[in-house]
Amino acid sequence: MDKTTANGPGERHEGFRSGFVSFVGRPNAGKSTLTNALVGQKVAITSSKPQTTRHVVRGIVHRPDAQLVLIDTPGLHRPRTLLGERLNDLVQETWAEVDVIGVCLPSDQRVGPGDKYLLGEILKLRRVPELVAIATKSDLVGPTRLGEHLLSIQKLEEEIGLTWQHIVPVSATEGHQVDVVADCLIDRLPEGPAYYPDGDVTDEPTERLVGELIREAALDSVREELPHSIVVTVEEMGLREGRPEDKPLVDVFANLIVERESQKGIMIGHRGSHLREVGQAARRQIGALLGTPVHLDLRVKVLKEWQRDAKHLNRLGF
Template sequence: MPAPAPATFTASEGFRSGFACFVGRPNAGKSTLTNALVGQKIVITSDKPQTTRTVVRGIVHRPDGQLVLVDTPGLHKPRTLLGERLNDLVMATWSEVDVVAVCFPSDEKIGPGDRFLVNELGKVRRTTKIAVATKTDLAEPDRIAAHLLDIAELGRETGTDWAEIVPVSAVAGDQVGLLAELLVARMPEGPALYPDGDLTDAPEEVLAAELIREAALDGVHDELPHSIAVVVEEMGLRDGRPDDKPLLDIYANLYVERDSQKGIVIGKKGTRLRQVGSVARKQIEALLGTPVYLDLHVKVAKDWQRDPRQLRKLGF
């Protein structure tokens, strides 16, 4: 009698799973849209361009499929070695996903940056391409209608075949569910890629570091966001605590490029750094569901964005 075949996980007939990537100019609403689709904040957002530096996978669970969302940095004209590496990350991701969704904010006209991005995307032949008109809550209906026509025209001019053109508002929740349905429909048939309940595959240290950086970005000068990096040096549950009263200790360093920037981040008598710590701690606790003790220090890593050795140390 032959041995039984090993057990395998199979999804229901018609179940689809795969990877989708949101791309667009910096500050096009990609991270906010990722969070809206996942249903929980897993990617930091900011009104500062080029906030996203790491590719974080958000996982959307649906009865008909599983959608793995890859959030990438905004494609931009690089001025530093860091900028070049972020652009390389975007281009590599495009060729590895099932669908690329290009985000065009509805409150802004299509510009040279959009045209550059779509032309670059045209070099990736086999990937399905969807256009998403984001931030529709910030535009009047007439403006949105004109914006959709402009997106279609951009597709014709660049030889890009949009599989869909979808207007959405991640903030208001308008058509976010429809976008999820359209993305899942474009995925290949197959079983779930992640266990039910998983919302991201990013390590908790990465999520914590990103939430600290988001808090540090709030309200700072325009030139400072690109100069801030965060590294979680140590993270773990404190020994000796009862099981029903855990405490997660996190020790992290915020790196800037100059002494003058260090003063900005710390603030007068440390007031700003304390505020950053308070905001970040609450966000981390909400995400991980555990009380947190957060210890922050600010250090100078001179011109780290241009120094290969410093970039490696900071994880880029």
């Protein structure tokens, strides 16, 4: 067997690198889109709505010489609820355990106080991981603006007192320089074993992935006041019995939970029109994930002030 390959978890070969990388950045900095591009398939939901990511999502990149475990975390933000506080704690716990932090700084936005605050919080860690600056969304700007952006990122070294191991622009949506980002991250990893078997792209339970795809479909079509209030629970999921082997069907029974009765009305829409749209969009994504046609039974329920209630948060897995 070639010394630079690894076939399973725990195996270690000379020169093989492995480790954990966390992507950080302000909300909507392109962290989840970049995670999906590096993994090569969708493991994290994406949305233009802030605070889309609500838990740690691991995406696994396999190469003959390395295994890169990407950890997409919620964006660090000023918390207004108990949920927000718990998400911030989750982010900082993750930072303390990774080998490298990839700081996502979108090219279509100026480096601002929010970015500097985020970096300041990283520098407060007892052990600061190695830092790689990633200028995301490079396709949205011209060469001159991109050059200015890269220069402002470089200047952060003096302004804040940090050291970038690499500064690399990338367009995850167009696939431009995605491999270069992978090279830069793997370059900073220690030698070590493969943590996951070949072929694994995430350690997310299928039910959670399905729930997140439903939430993504809901987020894409609601007003600004609703996104934070939406959570999805998958109550039951499985192959329908009695179907021919060549015509399988997966039944998914899920609840789309909001905080107030008025939000329930918005989510359902006139005569159920909005909920049907959400269900149709989610069904397509779930079918693509499972490789099987899906019947989705989606209900809207109200759980008052769930973001502020410790018992509700515990029951919902936060």
